[in-house]
Amino acid sequence: MSEVKYYEPKVYLSEVEIKARVLELADEINELYGEEELTVICTLKGSIIFFTDLIRHLKMPVLCEFLGTSSYGNQTASTGEIKMTMDVTEPLIGRHVLIVEDIVDTGLTLKYLLEHLKVRNPLSIRTAALLFKPEALKAKDLEINYVGFEIPNKFVVGYGLDYAQKFRALPYIGVIE
Secondary structure, eight states, X not given: OOOOOOOOOEEEEOXXXXXXXXXXXXXXXXXXXXXSOEEEEEEETTTHHHHHHHHTXXXXXXXEEEEEEESOTTSSXXXXXXXXXXXXXXXXXXXXXXXXXXXXXXXXXXXXXXXXXXXXXXXXXEEEEEEEOGGGOXXXXXXXXXXXXXXXXOOEEBTTBOBTTBSTTOSSEEEOO
């Protein structure tokens, strides 16, 4: 595969738009859980920036956990094969759980994670995704409780999302054309 030449992707969602929406999502989560303890699971690597920005606005006690999955490799489309690269370390039994995803396109990864975590008997399990591509959804009966932005089926980078491990540090969501 040839090396990706670095350039600035075209801004799709600005840093200001993202920050405002993350705060709105945090307010919704705070309203639901109040002061109840919440285990928030970051799906690595793409969700890390969204996750950290979101949990800083949560008012309840938060336990942070991390999951690693891969379905893209260095491609611009999901391979459909989900690989678990890292699992949570704490028991989830009897806990309120929130899975934080950077982007849901096919939904196959999130569906896999929900099935993987439900067997651990959490008290509740909800999902938050910064981005959702309804046109690309393949997983049936998938509920995303908190959605930052619905976007068209374009390949996006920035704010944690990457292409071949590049562009994650951009403060905005950009489109690679």
